[in-house]
Amino acid sequence: MDIGTISLILMLALIVLLAIGMPLGLASASLAVLVLVMKFEPALLTNPFSFGDGILTGRPGTGPLYILAQKIYGLLTDYVLISVPLFIFMASLLERSGIAKDMYSSLNVWLSRTRGGIAIVTSVMAVIMAAMSGIIGGEVVLLGLIALPQMLRLGYNQNLAIGVICASGSLGTMIPPSIVLIIYGLITETSIKALFTASFIPGFMLASMIITYIIIRTQLHPEDAPLPEEDPNDPPRGEKRLLFMAFMSIVVAGFAAFLFLRAAFFELSGSNAASDGDPARLGTAAHMPWLAGITIAALLLIYFVFGKERAKIGWKMGKGLVAPMVVIGVVMGSIYGGITGITEAAGMGAAAVLIIAILRGEGSFELVWESLMRTLRSTGTIIWVTIGAASLAGAYTIAGGPQYVADLIVGKDLPTMGVILTMMVILLFMGAFMDWVGIVLLIIPVFLPIVLRLPIEEIGFIGQLEPQHVAIWFGVVFCMNMQVSFLSPPFGPAAFYLKSVAPPHISLTDIFRGFLPFIGIQILALSVLLIWPNIISLLL
Helix, strand or coil, X not given: CCHHHHHHHHHHHHXXXXXXXXXXXXXXXXXXXXXXXXXHCCHHHHCHHHCCCCCCCCCCCCHHHHHHHHHHHHHHCCHHHHHHHHHHHHHHHHHHCCHXXXXXXXXXXXXXXXXXXXXXXXXXXXHHHHHHCCCHHHHHHHHHHHHHHHHHHCCCCXXXXXXXXXXXXXXXXXXXXXXXXXXXXXXXCCCHHHHHHHHHHHHXXXXXXXXXXXXXXXXXXXXXXXXXXXXXXXXXXXXXXXXXXXXXXXXXXXXXXXXXXHHHHHHHHCCCHHHCCCCCCCCCCCCHHXXXXXXXXXXXXXXXXXXXXXXXXXXXXXXXXXXXXXXXXXXXXXXXXXXCCHHHHHHHHHHHHHXXXXXXXXXXXXXXXXXXXXXXXXXXXXXXXXXXXXXXXXXXXXXXHHHHHHHHHHCCCCCHHHHXXXXXXXXXXXXXXXXXXXHHHHCHHHHHHHHHHCCHHHCCXXXXXXXXXXXXXXXXXXXXXXXXXXXXXXXXXXXXXHHCCCCCCCCHHHHHHHHHHHHHHHHHHHHHHHHCHHHHXXXX
């Protein structure tokens, strides 16, 4: 059977199976077998008793089925895949402990008298949580439990509150350590560390756009975000600013002192000399005077400029931010400090959250057990979808599907950006109906080879990508597409996550209505990536 007919049957069958509610993993695996049968042994469809007579079934342990089994085995035994359950476990611990709640309270202290302050706090909290774990569902649920009642109680516009929570809670897709980027890197054999680095600026750009929208909207429509009643115990605005600066001086002093001790340890232990000319970042004798100077300057500010009493009050108001900063420092510092890889950093982050929970008196058998059970369920879902979708993608590749799709798209004589925009439309459409795991496993192996064949000088309109950055750029673009998919009706996952914890009077229709301006913001951010592609290479 020719590959065009197989592609048509495959597309229709996938739509039908998903429409009747068959799990994506099972549907994909079933269709993988069907694709191989149609391509290599179609006689099985008309005469099943001919089993064992063709290319597919004639010699067990060889042929297309063997190649497919090897592909799936290689994917599931990749060491980096272990980071996925570790990040999910970390997110589960954060959700069930009081770390996130204290972080919200501390952020709220500093921005309580700002118009739209609680919405801004919610977005900032989402960014911090995304930088800790990269899990989307847990963030939306947690923000729905903590921030939504607070905003509704203060009279915030319901659509604004809903949109902020879901759009900000989905930032874990873009901001490292993103599980979407990890799976993309595994499938395409792209450096995950490079993907993390490339997504920093686009991720924080999107977060900044959301916060800017909140500020502009609440200034133009103050009724959308009424200011809370002034607390008589709340310090004046100028004093609050000094308290925040005192708190940040304590944080800077502690961080610089830690780096100084780290550099001293590396030098005294001889670790830098044994590294063959590749010493630890900020960990050499040359860095020690600078780190000592920063520590001393911060301490002088605390004692002689802000004063010990103000520093003590500032610390009390902001200490809820310290634990998240430590977790982010452990995870991202381990990766970018050259200490560990992605998987080890995920394990260290999970251990750090557990230790902090124990030190706070929140560590318990129930906390760990519930977090492990959620990790098991979430990881199981991802693994089964991965097996099924990888099977289908592998079978379609063996059957010659990617080449067929490439010839089909390129053969339309579309300009380079026309080809890329066609892909964006397909990804946005698929994102409205399918989970991101299935999309990255089914679509990316087909699309990425096409993108790599396009003239690199015609990608974008401002600047030019380097050849080695094309796969990285497309990964970041794909993640921005998945940002949109989390809010896209009819199956936007963020809506269902929020609905599970929202008050009964908020319907799914209300939730999707609140998404509309934020979908526009996400598409604007996607447009920036398409117009200015080498924004991803600024930190590479």
